[in-house]
Amino acid sequence: MIRGKPRSLKWRLVFRIAVLQGIMLTLLIVLIFAVMLGTGVIPHQYEGGTMDVLADAVTRDAAGGLELKETPALAKLRANVPDLWFIIRDKEGHRLEEGTVPAEFQPFAERLDNISDARFDREIGEAEPPDVRVRWTDTGAGNVQIMSGTKGELSLLRILMQAPNFFVQAILPLSGLMALSTLFVTPWVVHGALRGLGHAAAAAERIDIDQRGLQLPADKVPREILPLVKAVNDALGRLDRGYERHKRFLTDAAHELRTPIAILATRIAALPPSPERARLLQDTARLSTLTDQLLDLQRLDRQRETFGPIDLVDVARTVVVDLAPIAFAAGYEMDFEAEATSILVSGDRTAIERAVMNLIQNAIEHGGNTGKISVGVSAPALIEVADEGNGVPQEERERIFEPFHRLRPRSHGAGLGLNLVREIMQLHGGHIEVVDDVAKGACFRMAFRPLAA
CATH class of the missing domain: 3.30.450 (Beta-Lactamase)
Known part of the structure; x- marks a missing residue:
């Protein structure tokens, strides 16, 4: 942890070089004088x-x-x-x-x-x-x-007595002149020498979880700092390889789970109707949703290549029509409003539909089975999903987007729905947030980048 303001390398170099120059100048003059005194040059001439x-x-x-x-x-x-x-x-x-x-x-x-x-x-x-x-x-x-x-x-004591005057009249002005030149020249020299490090820092700022394969440029980095840059690049390479192994594991595990979950659901459906059978079917449906969400997360990295013009109004309307029967069965009213007939963004339609669907399903899960679920599309490129439930506490509004975090531990969700929405929004260069200015319930707003006309 960095405490206080970081110290400037440039000005530390300037200060140390100026002090070193003053010391070296003093020692040089003293050495010359001592040699002249030791060889008898000064007494002979004095x-x-x-x-x-x-x-x-x-x-x-x-x-x-x-x-x-x-x-x-x-x-x-x-x-x-x-x-x-x-x-x-x-x-x-x-x-x-x-x-x-x-x-x-x-x-x-x-x-x-x-x-x-x-x-x-x-x-x-x-x-x-x-x-x-x-x-x-x-x-x-x-x-x-x-x-x-x-x-x-010539008296050595007299020389020593004159040393302060000599320092003030000769060494101090020369040291001051050298310090001033150092003050103006050294920052320029250091700035040029560390320019490559600035390029490396700019490249490091672009590194993100969805920007893998990036490396820090090392061609213009000073030789003394090159081992650090190489070590960081090696670490980035190891992280990339570890992330790829992690992705492959999750994808393989999700694929492998789908078949036994489907078999389990078929066998449970064949059982005689009973409360226990209904609960088992609900649990298997939850497992199936979890595997689908894991696969969706792993497919996100490959969906950027399929981006194209997407109409947010059409996407939201389609999802509302598909989920309206489920909302009605759960005791809700559904409302859909759009400020315009069409609002275009660049993206993947399947991913955006999945994000809107997860928000509506989240509203059905946490809305208290009463009231109205509202879906709105507005300029410049916003989709809002609101319910009339108990809302989201202020201290939980960031944590609910973390993977496997559930607002209520006993809820039926797996805790990946909102995390998947956030990943989809990051993939599209947008963001999701919980809106503050609502009288009741929770309102989630997805903000996209509008497609330029």
Whole structure:
């Protein structure tokens, strides 16, 4: 049993592909960065290692001057760079120096007021990294100018601290762009890939008890779903073969029963008249009717080939004339009305006569042996049979069409008459129903498809 709304395969694929793309993009960038870090490419090219450590360590003392905190990174820098030197100054004239500025760069140290951002090197041409770097940068002490060498290394901790910004500024926009493309492209791709499955579902909807031999198309079904389609087709084949065996059994059994029932009826008829003889004849007649109805059910599948124009007015009138003596003998009046002289449908005359006959016999059986049985034919293609008995309870109006179901267990019927009527109506593309708006009794309405003029 399916609970709740089924989940969409298409959007599950879209979501998972978008998430996978984001994860793969992140891992790819991290992998590239790790390789560059492990091979020494980034530290060799990075020129701001010393400045980063100094910028993190600079602060102000109580008097507002500049000072350095002894951070672990600063201690490591001093250990790795014995000849460490730097100049830190702010716009208010505070200055912090350590180490000795190389002689060739001393003139630049004296003219820092005229330098905003610069790179200096001992050799002619562009070096990576340069020997000296000058830059204004934001620190805990505010915006300061730092002049220092470039022997410091890239800090892994600093990289990790910058990771959120890198994710927001680089990875997130790229992931969003890829997700949007996935959102628009993947549904189209999935729809095309599952188009064959839609054809198979449409074919499955046409499968019915009277539409045997159908198979789900497998030519355009995705390879992953093909085993399911083949399994369903195999199951349909087994059901068809089982249904054919069932039909043959019922037909053979009904044929075999007709002869002993006829012999039994003949022998009972030869007995001296008595109440017991009458009851036995009634029981054998019931058995004979049951076998006839079973044969009628099995013949329905072959009657579609004999369809032709049928006049419902003529069919109903003929059945009423044939059963009127039986209805009169049971204590009923018979009434027949037709809105038109002729109403044509496409069908099998024998089957439609059998359906009308079963409804009238049902009315005779359940009408209470009093009142009137009315048969009416009306446009567009309706036949109604009504009695003035106790009617059909609301909760039984679907079950009475099931095979072998009887409204009253002790009734003389076999419980196949109304089921046969429903099968005949389905064969003709129509339906039968119990009409609600009747003052008394039961009214059954057969609705056919009118024959196009």
